[in-house]
Amino acid sequence: xxxxxxxxxxxxxxxxxxxxxxxxxxxxxxxxxxxxxxxxxxxxxxxxxxxxxxxxxxxxxxxxxxxxxxxxxxxxxxxxxxxxxxxxxxxxxxxxxxxxxxxxxxxxxxxxxxxxxxxxxxxxxxxxxxxxxxxxxxxxxxxxxxxxxxxxxxxxxxxxxxxxxxxxxxxxxxxxxxxxxxxxxxxxxxxxxxxxxxxxxxxxxxxxxxxxxxxxxxxxxxxxxxxxxxxxxxxxxxxxxxxxxxxxxxxxxxxxxxxxxxxxxxxxxxxxxxxxxxxxxxxxxxxxxxxxxxxxxxxxxxxxxxxxxxxxxxxxxxxxxxxxxxxxxxxxxxxxxxxxxxxxxxxxxxxxxxxxxxxxxxxxxxxxxxxxxxxxx
Ligand SMILES: Cc1ncc(COP(=O)(O)O)c(C=O)c1O
Numbered sequence: 001x002x003x004x005x006x007x008x009x010x011x012x013x014x015x016x017x018x019x020x021x022x023x024x025x026x027x028x029x030x031x032x033x034x035x036x037x038x039x040x041x042x043x044x045x046x047x048x049x050x051x052x053x054x055x056x057x058x059x060x061x062x063x064x065x066x067x068x069x070x071x072x073x074x075x076x077x078x079x080x081x082x083x084x085x086x087x088x089x090x091x092x093x094x095x096x097x098x099x100x101x102x103x104x105x106x107x108x109x110x111x112x113x114x115x116x117x118x119x120x121x122x123x124x125x126x127x128x129x130x131x132x133x134x135x136x137x138x139x140x141x142x143x144x145x146x147x148x149x150x151x152x153x154x155x156x157x158x159x160x161x162x163x164x165x166x167x168x169x170x171x172x173x174x175x176x177x178x179x180x181x182x183x184x185x186x187x188x189x190x191x192x193x194x195x196x197x198x199x200x201x202x203x204x205x206x207x208x209x210x211x212x213x214x215x216x217x218x219x220x221x222x223x224x225x226x227x228x229x230x231x232x233x234x235x236x237x238x239x240x241x242x243x244x245x246x247x248x249x250x251x252x253x254x255x256x257x258x259x260x261x262x263x264x265x266x267x268x269x270x271x272x273x274x275x276x277x278x279x280x281x282x283x284x285x286x287x288x289x290x291x292x293x294x295x296x297x298x299x300x301x302x303x304x305x306x307x308x309x310x311x312x313x314x315x316x317x318x319x320x321x322x323x324x325x326x327x328x329x330x331x332x333x334x335x336x337x338x339x340x341x342x343x344x345x346x347x348x349x350x351x352x353x354x355x356x357x358x359x360x361x362x363x364x365x366x367x368x369x370x371x372x373x374x375x376x377x
Pocket of ligand 1: 097098099100102123125164168193195196225226227233234235
């Protein structure tokens with residue numbers, strides 16, 4: 001039969017301890033959540049859900065078409081204005097996800113003959129953007145501006161360096177000022193995926209580019225997701241107006257995709273306005289991340305020092321990581337579990353996410369549970 005190969009692939013996955021399963025959560029899960037990306041605790045904030053509900057009531061459940069046909073509402077335009085203003089960029093373009101935003105930015109800003117210099121730790125959506133582009137991609141060692149400089153020096157034509165601002169697996173930050181310097185030496189563009197920086201880093205949560213003094217730079221483009229700190233869904237590209245205008249005309253993941261659902265746009269806009277009013281939330285989420293990290297390392301676990309809200313704790317094997325996450329879950333704590341092939345370095349980890357709305361008691365309980373269930377090595 002045509003699909004017999006799938007059984008063989010599944011058996012190989014089971015032997016390697018790499019089977020993934022979906023676990024639908026109930027609306028009122030009793031688990032303490034250190035697995036999601038709702039960093040500021042806004043996904044269920046009444047102002048945000050009201051923003052989403054009112055937008056759906058006013059504009060409809062769906063956007064009804066591509067942004068270039070019927071899918072651009074005044075709500076999308078308002079969200080774009082406020083996002084650009086908040087993050088310090090000239091213009092913004094909202095897409096249906098952070099994933100499609102990255103595909104749009106990489107493919108529209110490159111062509112055959114362009115060199116893309118991509119950090120080895122970049123998110124899958126940037127990698128897929130490189131694959132979809134017709135550019136030559138050179139993958140450079142993780143967080144290594146000297147390697148970026150060398151790669152750029154070897155290519156006289158158009159070039160783009162791409163990096164996550166905060167790497168989604170280990171939670172470490174990219175050396176953005178040094179990367180921008182490397183790009184400046186030969187007029188290369190810099191594209192930064194700030195999915196984990198928006199709402200967490202920079203003055204009032206304005207993101208990693210703002211923190212690095214690069215927001216609004218003529219040669220810098222950022223992508224963000226609306227699905228983490230802003231508690232909604234969707235993505236955006238931020239940059240010079242001419243870049244946004246070029247994307248509107250050429251980015252296939254923008255043009256051939258239905259516009260972001262009004263509820264998601266309305267939820268994100270409400271969250272953005274709330275964030276502007278409550279700048280203590282980004283401060284708190286960073287404090288929670290540092291506190292969790294300190295408690296885990298004090299108990300002898302190996303964890304990467306968090307630069308934002310993500311904390312990565314090393315596990316001895318994929319099987320141990322899966323068991324550890326399951327034991328945490330049985331004890332009432334949801335944690336993420338990363339293992340190959342989604343981590344190319346082959347290291348399995350628990351991935352924890354800090355939230356601004358965690359109490360000190362919840363932080364202590366979470367740390368105690370992770371330590372008590374840790375594999376014996
Ligand atoms: C670094 C990074 N970029 C992009 C994305 C994709 O964003 P979205 O989930 O909105 O598609 C994610 C996570 O989902 C991410 O972690």
